[in-house]
Amino acid sequence: MSRVALVTGGSRGIGAAISVALKNAGYTVAANYAGNDEAAAKFSAETGIKTYKWSVAEYDACVEGIARVEADLGPVDVLVNNAGITRDAPFHKMTREQWKEVMDTNLSGLFNMTHPLWPGMRERKFGRVISISSINGQKGQFGQANYSAAKAGDIGFTKALAQEGARSGITVNVICPGYIATEMVMAVPEKVRESIISTIPVGRLGEPEDIARCVVFLASDEAGFITGSTLTANGGQYLT
Numbered sequence: 469m470s471r472v473a474l475v476t477g478g479s480r481g482i483g484a485a486i487s488v489a490l491k492n493a494g495y496t497v498a499a500n501y502a503g504n505d506e507a508a509a510k511f512s513a514e515t516g517i518k519t520y521k522w523s524v525a526e527y528d529a530c531v532e533g534i535a536r537v538e539a540d541l542g543p544v545d546v547l548v549n550n551a552g553i554t555r556d557a558p559f560h561k562m563t564r565e566q567w568k569e570v571m572d573t574n575l576s577g578l579f580n581m582t583h584p585l586w587p588g589m590r591e592r593k594f595g596r597v598i599s600i601s602s603i604n605g606q607k608g609q610f611g612q613a614n615y616s617a618a619k620a621g622d623i624g625f626t627k628a629l630a631q632e633g634a635r636s637g638i639t640v641n642v643i644c645p646g647y648i649a650t651e652m653v654m655a656v657p658e659k660v661r662e663s664i665i666s667t668i669p670v671g672r673l674g675e676p677e678d679i680a681r682c683v684v685f686l687a688s689d690e691a692g693f694i695t696g697s698t699l700t701a702n703g704g705q706y707l708t
C-alpha cells in the first residue's frame with residue numbers, strides 16, 4: 469500500500485510541483501486548495517490527483533477536510549504545509565486585516581492542519597510533517613512584516629514539534645525557499661523583482677521543482693534521522 473500524502477495549497481505554484489513529485493515517487497496524493505476552483509479542476513484533469521477544497525485558516529474546516537481525505541484515501545502519513553498568501557505593504561500602511569489574513573493562513577494554518585493529524589501519526593508511529601517557510605522568514609523583507617513574522621513562526625513551530633514527534637517516529641522539518649518563479653513572485657512589481665534577482669548568486673529565480681525535490685527527500689524513509697531541520701533552497705541569496 470502506498471503512503472498517503474496531503475499537500476495544502478497543492479494545486480498551484482510550488483504546491484502543484486510538490487503534489488506531482490510525490491505522486492511520481494509513489495505516494496497517493498491529496499491536494500488541498502482554498503479558492504481557485506478552475507485551477508484545481510485543471511490540475512486534477514492533467515495529473516489525476518484528487519483535489520479537496522477548504523481553507524487552512526479555519527480549524528473546523530481542516531478537521532472536516534482531513535476526514536474527507538482519509539475516508540477516500542486512508543490515513544495521512546505525510547503532511548506538507550505549503551499553503552501561503554502574501555498581503556505585502558510597508559508597515560505604516562499595513563492594515564490589521566492584512567496582518568491577520570497572513571497570520572491565519574501562513575502560521576495558524578500549520579496548527580490547524582497538523583493538530584488533527586498528530587494523534588493518528590503518534591498512534592501509527594510514523595509521520596512526516598514538512599512545512600514550507602521562506603527566505604523572508606529567515607532574513608525579513610521590506611513590506612512583509614506580516615509574512616516574515618508568520619514564516620519565522622513556522623520555523624519555531626517545526627523546532628518545537630520535532631522534539632515531541634521524535635519518539636513516535638514522526639519527523640518535522642521546514643524548507644525555506646528563496647524566490648521561486650510562481651504567480652506569487654511574479655506579482656511583485658517588475659523593477660523590485662529584477663533588483664531581487666540581481667542579489668541571487670545563481671542568477672535566476674528557483675523553479676517549483678527545486679523545492680518539490682526537497683520535499684520528496686524529507687518524506688522518504690531514508691530521511692528518518694533528519695528532524696527539526698531547516699532546509700534552505702534559495703540559490704545562495706541568504707546564507708544561514
Ligand code: CAA
Nearest residue numbers: 554556557558602603609610611646647652653656657660
Ligand atoms: N528597501 C528599502 N526601501 C524600499 C524597499 C526596500 N526593499 N522597497 C521599497 N522601498 C521604498 C521605496 O523606494 C519608496 O521610497 P520613496 O517613497 O522614498 O520613493 C518607499 O519604500 C515606498 O515604496 P512604494 O511606493 O513602492 O510603496 P508601496 O506601498 O507601493 O509598495 C511594497 C511597497 C508592496 C512593499 C513593494 O515595494 C513590494 O511589493 N515589494 C516587494 C516585497 C517582496 O519582496 N515580497 C515578496 C513576495 S514573494 C514571496 O513572499 C515569496 C517568498 O517567500 C520569497
